[in-house]
Amino acid sequence: MIRLNNISKNYSLKDGEVPALDDINLTIEKGEKVCILGRSGSGKTTLLDIIATILTPSQGSYFYNDMDISQFSKQELAKFRNKEFGFVFQSYYLIKEKNILENICLPAIYSDSLIDPQQNALKLMDILDIAELKDRYPNELSGGQRQRVAIARSALLNPNVIIADEPTGNLDEASSRIVLDHLMNFNEQGKTLILVTHDQEIASHFERKIFLNDGRKISNG
Ligand SMILES: Nc1ncnc2c1ncn2[C@@H]1O[C@H](COP(=O)(O)OP(=O)(O)OP(=O)(O)O)[C@@H](O)[C@H]1O
Ligand SMILES: [Mg+2]
Numbered sequence: 137m138i139r140l141n142n143i144s145k146n147y148s149l150k151d152g153e154v155p156a157l158d159d160i161n162l163t164i165e166k167g168e169k170v171c172i173l174g175r176s177g178s179g180k181t182t183l184l185d186i187i188a189t190i191l192t193p194s195q196g197s198y199f200y201n202d203m204d205i206s207q208f209s210k211q212e213l214a215k216f217r218n219k220e221f222g223f224v225f226q227s228y229y230l231i232k233e234k235n236i237l238e239n240i241c242l243p244a245i246y247s248d249s250l251i252d253p254q255q256n257a258l259k260l261m262d263i264l265d266i267a268e269l270k271d272r273y274p275n276e277l278s279g280g281q282r283q284r285v286a287i288a289r290s291a292l293l294n295p296n297v298i299i300a301d302e303p304t305g306n307l308d309e310a311s312s313r314i315v316l317d318h319l320m321n322f323n324e325q326g327k328t329l330i331l332v333t334h335d336q337e338i339a340s341h342f343e344r345k346i347f348l349n350d351g352r353k354i355s356n357g
Contacts, residue, residue: 137328138164138187138297143196145182156182158351160196166296169320169329170357171339174348180332181301183348187330188299189217218247222290222298224319226305228282230274237261237270240288249293260288264318280311287318298322300331304338316341
């Protein structure tokens with residue numbers, strides 16, 4: 137489903153280039169769950185952003201369902217990304233002026249999906265056990281509740297892949313476990329899950345682990 141061939145990424149700065157990924161080869165099948173590990177600066181977020189088509193690689197090719205992503209126009213890519221990927225980040229990225237239901241419905245604004253956003257949001261809030269929070273605002277929620285809101289938002293348009301960059305990085309152990317369980321449930325229902333973590337406990341729930349070191353894959357995972 138996801139196939140990266142010899143992917144490298146350098147970031148351009150005023151005074152030169154910063155190498156972030158070096159010759160990454162990686163295949164992820166539909167429905168898999170994959171954990172990406174490595175020290176700070178090892179390239180984890182860069183790799184996720186390339187998989188999610190937010191970043192363009194400097195070298196190499198990326199095929200998604202055998203489609204060559206580099207052939208997509210900017211507009212096609214935005215549409216593709218919105219349809220295929222749901223995003224969960226360490227710091228939630230909820231909009232503080234919007235209530236919880238509105239936050240969860242945000243991805244629908246940029247989409248022509250036939251999914252009824254309100255109806256699906258309410259269903260997801262039930263599943264994630266946050267239904268009673270729908271009229272509150274992000275600053276009126278705990279960290280664990282905010283992250284469940286972010287997960288509901290990521291799943292709103294029924295994406296095939298959920299991309300989670302340290303989704304438990306700001307949470308205590310109990311909340312982390314709840315957030316992980318919800319992500320695992322989506323995976324069990326067939327969604328591909330690609331998750332970055334520093335947390336060994338979280339990583340221990342994944343059979344497939346990819347270790348990065350200085351932008352290189354250092355395991356066969
Ligand atoms: N926008 C950017 N411009 C320049 N360099 C960048 C940029 N983003 C990341 N880098 C550099 O690329 C390398 C990989 O960064 P990346 O964010 O992928 O690491 P990471 O493994 O996600 O780290 P962390 O665990 O701290 O989140 C680092 O050397 C970083 O400084
Ligand atoms: Mg990162």
